[in-house]
Amino acid sequence: MIYTCTLNPAIDYKIKMDYLELEELNRFDQGDFLVGGKGINVSIGLKKLGIGSIATGFLGGITGHYIKDVIDQKLNVKSHFIMIDALTRVNVKILIHDKETEINHNGVEVKDSEAQALLDYIDTLKPQDILICGGSSAKGQPDLYKKIAKHCSDHQVEIVMDTPSKYMAEYLKFKPLLMKPNLLELETYVLKKLERLEDIVDAGRALVKAGAKHVIVSLGKDGSLLINKYHVFKAKPLTGEVKNTVGAGDSMVAGFIAAYEKNQSLVDCYKSAVAAASATTFGNEIVDLKVYNDILSQVEIEEINI
Numbered sequence: 001m002i003y004t005c006t007l008n009p010a011i012d013y014k015i016k017m018d019y020l021e022l023e024e025l026n027r028f029d030q031g032d033f034l035v036g037g038k039g040i041n042v043s044i045g046l047k048k049l050g051i052g053s054i055a056t057g058f059l060g061g062i063t064g065h066y067i068k069d070v071i072d073q074k075l076n077v078k079s080h081f082i083m084i085d086a087l088t089r090v091n092v093k094i095l096i097h098d099k100e101t102e103i104n105h106n107g108v109e110v111k112d113s114e115a116q117a118l119l120d121y122i123d124t125l126k127p128q129d130i131l132i133c134g135g136s137s138a139k140g141q142p143d144l145y146k147k148i149a150k151h152c153s154d155h156q157v158e159i160v161m162d163t164p165s166k167y168m169a170e171y172l173k174f175k176p177l178l179m180k181p182n183l184l185e186l187e188t189y190v191l192k193k194l195e196r197l198e199d200i201v202d203a204g205r206a207l208v209k210a211g212a213k214h215v216i217v218s219l220g221k222d223g224s225l226l227i228n229k230y231h232v233f234k235a236k237p238l239t240g241e242v243k244n245t246v247g248a249g250d251s252m253v254a255g256f257i258a259a260y261e262k263n264q265s266l267v268d269c270y271k272s273a274v275a276a277a278s279a280t281t282f283g284n285e286i287v288d289l290k291v292y293n294d295i296l297s298q299v300e301i302e303e304i305n306i
Contacts, residue, residue, distance in 0.1 A: 002046060002257065003131045005118075005148065006057035007138040008107040009037035009067055014093045035070045036091065038134025038162060041247040041286055043077045045254025045276060048287040051261050055079040056121060058110055058138060061087035080121060084114045110138035118144075119151055127156035130177065130257065134162040134250060149174040162253050165189050172211040177260075179207060180253055182218040200225065201232055201306045214266075216256065216273060218249060226270045233267065235274045236300040240282035247286045252277035254287060271299040 016030040043055040059067055059081040067088060071077045086108035094101045115138065125131060131152055137144050145163055149171035152159045158177040161167070165185035187194050190203045204215045204227035217225040223237040255276025259269040278299075279292035 001126070001129050002051060002053040002261065003125060003129065004039035004043045004046075004053055004055050004057075005122075005131060005133045006037035006039035006055065006135055007110075007133075007141070007144060008089070008136045009035075009040060009057055009059065009064075010089045010091045010105065011063050011067060012036040012091045012093055014095065016095045018096065020094065020096060033066070035067050035075075037067075038250050039132060040067075040071065040077075041250035042132050042134060042162075042254045042257075043071070044075055045247075045251045045280075045287040046258055047075065047077055048289050048292075049254060049258035049272075049276065051258045053077065053132075056081055056118065058082050058084050058114065058118065059088050060084040060108065063090060064088040082114055082117045082121065084108070084110055086110070107136065107139040109140040110144075111140070115141045115144055115147075119147060122148060122151050122157075123155060125152070125155055125157045128158065130158045130160065130261075132160040132162070132253060132257065134253070136164060137167065143170075146170040149176070160253060160257065162249065168207070169210075172207065175211045175213060178214045178216065178253065178256060179212045180216045180218065180249060181207075182249070183220070186217055197304075198306050201227060201304075204232075214256075216252065216270075218252070224252075224274065226266075226273075228266075231266070232304050232306060233270055233301050234304050235270065236302075238274070238278045238282075238295060238298060240278065240295075242281055243284060245281060248277045248280045251280040251287050255292075267301055270301055271296065274299045274301075 012034040014032045015028050017028045043053045046053045071079050089105035092103040145167050153174040160178045161176045162180045165188040168189050186203050194200045207215045215227045223235045226233040252273045256269050256273035259272035275292050275296040276287050279288045283291040
């Protein structure tokens with residue numbers, strides 16, 4: 001079974017306005033509530049690709065119950081969240097003439113007892129299950145990802161960590177199945193600028209040497225790399241009209257794991273990852289399935305020897 005974990009989920013309140021006047025009363029006509037969180041996005045992407053999962057993490061208050069209702073009923077994704085005393089955060093995204101300004105809440109405090117309840121749930125996972133963790137850690141629990149990784153390792157549960165670079169060194173020794181840093185995160189890990197392809201590959205190999213089984217490095221408009229102990233693959237970037245960038249990285253994880261769960265080859269897992277990310281970028285939702293099916297055959301992968 002596949003599980004996703006979001007320690008710091010949110011409701012994103014997206015507002016479209018013509019203008020914004022500081023220190024004045026402003027009005028708007030269009031606003032949407034969107035469920036946010038990297039692990040949750042992965043569960044949505046997996047569902048689109050025909051793979052079930054159970055979403056877990058922390059939720060609290062009326063905002064938390066709203067997220068759970070959307071996940072359970074509208075998105076039809078199974079969940080087992082730890083309900084906490086604090087109110088799940090709300091982020092505000094203001095869109096004015098196609099330029100977006102984000103006002104994000106840092107997150108709410110999670111008690112030690114609530115963190116332990118999540119660890120107790122993770123202890124019920126079985127060998128060969130997969131737990132995908134995404135996003136920032138819970139406020140007040142800076143070591144929680146490390147604890148989660150250890151609990152997974154102790155129970156032979158595969159882990160996927162798509163979390164900020166500052167956590168990388170903490171869980172590499174637990175041999176994650178997949179890590180997906182972008183170029184900036186990889187530079188943060190190796191503490192230097194990576195301008196040449198050879199340097200990026202070397203940095204990716206450093207993650208593999210430290211314990212990661214597979215590393216996907218997002219290179220933006222230049223595509224991406226998949227690096228493991230034996231291979232370096234490069235995906236050519238796909239072209240299309242960019243409609244959405246939110247959740248593209250989460251969709252890449254979903255695409256890879258969906259194919260992995262179907263026992264497809266490593267190259268096909270990578271193709272699915274690239275197609276899923278592009279289906280979100282060029283589509284109108286997380287892993288727009290029509291776009292995914294249209295472009296999967298267009299994904300070009302080459303093995304490079306560096």
